[in-house]
Amino acid sequence: MLVRVALRLRGRETYRIGEQCLSILFLECLFFLISLTAYATEAPDTVDKNNRLVICIQEDVESMDPVSHRSRNTQIVLKNIFDSLTARDVNNRVVPQLASGWRNTSDTEWEFTLRKGVRFHNGDNLTASDVVFTLNRVINPSFTGFPSSPRKGLFVPVKEVHAMGDYTVVIKTAYPWPNLPLMLSLQEIVPEKHMKEAGYEGFNEKPIGTGPYKFAGRKKGVEIILESFNDYYGGPPELPPVQAAPVKHLVFRVVPSYIEQISMLKKGDCNIIFNIPSDLIPVVRMSKDVAIQSIPATRSVFAELNLSRPYLKDERVRRALNHAVDVETIIKQKFMGKGQRLSTIFLPNTTGFDPGLAAYTYDPQTAKRLLIEANFPYGQTILIYTNQSELLFADGISLYLTKLGIKNRVKVVRDARPDMIGANAPWDIFAGSWGNSTLDPVDIIDPKLTGRGSANYSGFISDELDMIMEKVQKTMSPSLRKEYFERVQRIIFDGAPMIFGYGPAEFYAVTSNVKNFHPSLSGMVEMHDVILEETER
Structure with missing residues (x-):
């Protein structure tokens, strides 16, 4: 119970690491609570306990069929069964x-x-x-x-x-x-042949692929067990070493709570945790024989503005909201500085990123001037919706809007996407994120900001942006695509359909007996080259 209280407090600005309000004593107490956390980790008799590697995932897979999902969490598992x-x-x-x-x-x-x-x-x-x-x-x-x-x-x-x-x-x-x-x-x-014979449901019960691991068992909502495939072709020469997977059993265990995941890591019941919140990294580092690895961001965090609201149709208001929020300070205080401020939703490592386009500065005076010019309705309460993952960012936005005299309220919803969009949607601002593991801007701009975009929750429309995106998808020339993307960034920046946020670095905790594990920029966790050394515990 105490651990859950600590977690709940963590999401509501109870402490700020960047301001040194989270003391070493608090960390030590939290670490002690972690050590008391119990989690059932008994492996089935068929699993070689001396040659198994356990990876914690926060939620179960959507499907065991790689054609039937759109989840990075699911693909992390399936990438080891299928090539x-x-x-x-x-x-x-x-x-x-x-x-x-x-x-x-x-x-x-x-x-x-x-x-x-x-x-x-x-x-x-x-x-x-x-x-x-x-x-x-x-x-x-x-x-x-x-x-x-x-x-x-x-x-x-x-x-x-x-x-x-x-x-x-x-x-x-x-x-x-x-x-x-x-x-x-x-x-x-x-x-x-096998899928037609087994049928969709049968294949989901026992999937078959060409990957380094074959399916060995699953307890839904608990774990998925894979076993190394001895006849694996070894993978491509371009990704050496070419070999069958050295680790006999790979176990993906469903553990929703990061506190419980860290507890398992400390006890040796888990070997890898990924996507660790930056504010829990000091806790992880208190565990001996655990290393923190990281990769640059493949996900953009932002807060979409509901442009069906009359006052948000005015670009001056949208720009004012960007000037009103000190994103740099939010990154420092809430995320230990482990993120990069973005000028739009383009990540620095994506094709065509324009480093010369500076992000909106924190300038409350300019924000106030723009709001007055636009006759902003100060008496209205703005509803900020978010999911648990982006709650800290939403809280930061709430704080700065309050400082500017804008009434607001934060509501946490379960899903990463709003139930409703447009005029009938209850939210004014939706704080969320979008992954782009290809690092090609098309895969975030097209769904989020084009008129045809399936995830364009703000309702932003730009005929020029739509026209350019049509061209860029049909253009084979790298230099021309770069030119197009630079123009797209300027259109997005000027239109300000969202409060632009940051790109969070992605962190992995790995026990010291795991060798040759290299987090991929794609966000996938492919394990066929990983070695697990024996340790004394």
């Missing part, structure tokens, strides 16, 4: 995986040659028909016998996929699409 045509190395470069290579036969047609000798976990050989089957399930919403795929939005330009023999796949796009090899790294391949 894709392409992959990304530690520097985010696209390399072959199940494909041995590819070429453009025209601006709108690609040929992918498959690697020979790759087997599914049931012994069947991988062929072009498996790739065609998988991709057709993604792009065809009426694919016979299976639910419609939520991943179609990732492959909108793809209009046709067919096999040319057993080891060549031809993919045709509606227009030139330079990102096809990159996007294919996000789609794992399933076996056509």
Whole structure:
């Protein structure tokens, strides 16, 4: 109970690490409470307790079928069971995986040659028909016998996929699409014959892929157990070493609370925790034999403004709100400085990022002037909605709006997306985030800020932005795409459809006996090269 109280307080500005209000004594007390936290971790008899690696995840997978989800948490698990045509190395470069290579036969047609000798976990050989089957399930919403795929939005330009023999796949796009090899790294391949025989539900109960680990068991809501696949082809030469997975059993254990995850880490019941909140890093560092690893941000945090509200239709008000919030101080006080201030929602490591576009400065006087010019209705209470993940950011916004004399109230909702958008939505500001593991701006700008965007909660419309985004998706020239993206950033900055926030660094806690673990810029956790050393406890 005390631990849960501490967690609850942590989300409501009870302490601020950046202001040194969180004392060493408090940390020591919290660490002591962590040591008392109990969590059932008994492994089944089939799991080799001396050669198993446990990874904590906050929620269960949405599906064991890689065509039937849009969850990074789910993909983290499935990436170890299934391989894709392409992959990304530690520097985010696209390399072959199940494909041995590819070429453009025209601006709108690609040929992918498959690697020979790759087997599914049931012994069947991988062929072009498996790739065609998988991709057709993604792009065809009426694919016979299976639910419609939520991943179609990732492959909108793809209009046709067919096999040319057993080891060549031809993919045709509606227009030139330079990102096809990159996007294919996000789609794992399933076996056509087995899936048709097992059916959708049967496949979910016992998935079969070509990856380094095969499915060994699952207790829904508790854990997923994988076992190394001895006949694994070893992975591509571009991602050495080429080998079967050295760790025999990989266990993904569902542990919603970070406090319980840290407790397991301390006791040796868990080896890897990812996406640790920055304010808990000092607690993790109190555990001996635990290292903190990090990667640059692949997620943008922001607060969308409901542009259906009459007063938010005025750009002066939207710019004023950006000047009103001291995001730099929020990052320092609430996130230990572990984040980078963003001028829009473009991350610094994305294609076409413009380092010359400075973020809005914290300038309450300018904010007040703009609000007066726009006849802002000061008597109105602004409702700030958020989910638990972005509560600290929402609290910071609330604090600064209050300082400016703007009445507001924060409400925490369960989902990462609002239930309603537009004029009937109850919220004025929605603090949230969007992951972009491809690090290509198309994958955040298109859904969040174009008129056709499926996640454009603010209702922002810019004909110029829509036109440019249409062009950029059809442009093969890297220099021209960069030019387009720089203009897009200026349009977003000037339009200010959101309070622009920050890009949080992503942190992993790893026990010292885990070797060769390298967090990927894609946000995936691929474990086939990881080694687990024996330790005395």
